[in-house]
Amino acid sequence: MLPHTRLPFVAVLCVGTFAAVSSLFPWNGHQPADPPSPRASTLYYADGVTAFARVGVVDRTDVPLEEIPTPVRHAFLAAEDRDFYAHRGVSGRGFARTAWAALTGGERNGASTITQQYARNAYLSGERGAGAAVLAVRLERAHTKDEILTRYLNTVYFGRGAHGIAAAARAYFGRPVDRLGPAEGAVLAAVVKDPTGFDPAVAPAAARARWSWIIAAMATLGWADGTPAYPQVRTEPDRAGRLGGSSGAVVDRVERELARRGVSPQRLRTGGLRVVTTLDERVHRAAVRSVEQALAEAPAHLRAALVAVEPSTGAVRAYYGGDRGSGFADDATAVRPAGATCAPVVFADGAPGSGSLAGELGVAPPAAGACPVSAADLASVYATFAAGGTHAERHLVDAVDTAGGAPLYRAEPAARRLLDRAVATAATTRLTREELPDGRPATTTSDAPHPRRDAWQAGYTPDLAAAVWLGHDTEAPHLTTAAPEALWHTFMTAALTGRPQ
Numbered sequence: 001m002l003p004h005t006r007l008p009f010v011a012v013l014c015v016g017t018f019a020a021v022s023s024l025f026p027w028n029g030h031q032p033a034d035p036p037s038p039r040a041s042t043l044y045y046a047d048g049v050t051a052f053a054r055v056g057v058v059d060r061t062d063v064p065l066e067e068i069p070t071p072v073r074h075a076f077l078a079a080e081d082r083d084f085y086a087h088r089g090v091s092g093r094g095f096a097r098t099a100w101a102a103l104t105g106g107e108r109n110g111a112s113t114i115t116q117q118y119a120r121n122a123y124l125s126g127e128r129g130a131g132a133a134v135l136a137v138r139l140e141r142a143h144t145k146d147e148i149l150t151r152y153l154n155t156v157y158f159g160r161g162a163h164g165i166a167a168a169a170r171a172y173f174g175r176p177v178d179r180l181g182p183a184e185g186a187v188l189a190a191v192v193k194d195p196t197g198f199d200p201a202v203a204p205a206a207a208r209a210r211w212s213w214i215i216a217a218m219a220t221l222g223w224a225d226g227t228p229a230y231p232q233v234r235t236e237p238d239r240a241g242r243l244g245g246s247s248g249a250v251v252d253r254v255e256r257e258l259a260r261r262g263v264s265p266q267r268l269r270t271g272g273l274r275v276v277t278t279l280d281e282r283v284h285r286a287a288v289r290s291v292e293q294a295l296a297e298a299p300a301h302l303r304a305a306l307v308a309v310e311p312s313t314g315a316v317r318a319y320y321g322g323d324r325g326s327g328f329a330d331d332a333t334a335v336r337p338a339g340a341t342c343a344p345v346v347f348a349d350g351a352p353g354s355g356s357l358a359g360e361l362g363v364a365p366p367a368a369g370a371c372p373v374s375a376a377d378l379a380s381v382y383a384t385f386a387a388g389g390t391h392a393e394r395h396l397v398d399a400v401d402t403a404g405g406a407p408l409y410r411a412e413p414a415a416r417r418l419l420d421r422a423v424a425t426a427a428t429t430r431l432t433r434e435e436l437p438d439g440r441p442a443t444t445t446s447d448a449p450h451p452r453r454d455a456w457q458a459g460y461t462p463d464l465a466a467a468v469w470l471g472h473d474t475e476a477p478h479l480t481t482a483a484p485e486a487l488w489h490t491f492m493t494a495a496l497t498g499r500p501q
Contacts, residue, residue: 035122041054052277068150068177071224075188079217080114089113118148123135157192158172246323262409263409278395291487301472303322307332314383314415338371338458341378345363357419375469388421389423390416444459450471
């Protein structure tokens, strides 16, 4: 470990660097123009022409700083920028803390100041780089600290379709912002870092850990007395600003995937991006139509998930995770016991010379026949068998362009051989071999490991693999494999009939 005497040196180096950068852009007495208005982004089907959904700013109400309680402001300062009222837009100490945390494995508070974050989100469409630092210095010269903090809190994205702290107070607590306390403020300060990954309704353990860290930081800074009780957070999202129906789950998945690729949720929802998904319009519509028909004929409260993946590319061609809209738990990513549908994985993992297929695909190792897995991951497993043991990374986004048409992201899914072709073939010998109505060969299997909760069907043709789940979260009327089998066949027939074999 480096000695602590190195930390002041790192801080001095950072301050000197930004002082030099700032000197290259001298203050000319003209403040930066008002930021551009946020623009909705459009998601397209794989053809790049047919629009799938629009995602953008619809829920935002600006509030003056005096309506935001001081403890709530302190939560954001503790989480994002403790030196906010001391620096001039950039923080050498912030960079030093981040560098030290990287070296020692400590908690990273982030090098970007609140001013830089505001500059990046409001003026630069979320782009990172030196431009945000330079603009932050100019903004600090043009506005007071309170003005910048007000602008930041009124424009930052909190997830759940909420832009700005007033919308966030409604989305997470169902009350106006002036009725929030330090505990609620820490919840909102946490989700700014990752609007989905720290949403208490989506990732309660991670959200609680981040909240505890912020509360501890506030206490250390003298901004909180003791530890408040964790507040009650709405689990059912506010409908304002949220995409309804089955498209909502797709949008949530796109948002998460792009966040991993460096395109923030804020930029997706305010940058006017053009996002081309991998969804095949015909195949996806067949999935939605087939699920809706199956559920209409089923007992009340039955839920479903259906994911279809192209074996050769890993492209998701159809995705159904529920019809409750964005912000709800996604049934296609929920992990549940899949029973016999995991039999090929069990065989492959036990084959001589083979590694852990489950581990390679991020699936929990099968245990006592349970095989906990999600519909999305199971579809990827069967796509790997369909491709003879070669696994192509599953992805839902093909390309992203800026509002001006410049390329921002292009998918380059990795493909690698996980199993010898002979092992992949042998692993599926116990599955059912059949033909679809058009004569296309298919390999399938089904199981209902928890007859009152979970029933599955999974299988593949040479050009499409699909997994279907039907079930409940609680004990319900008895389920058999008949329903998921029928749904799988209805979908595959509609999706593939007429397509070249």
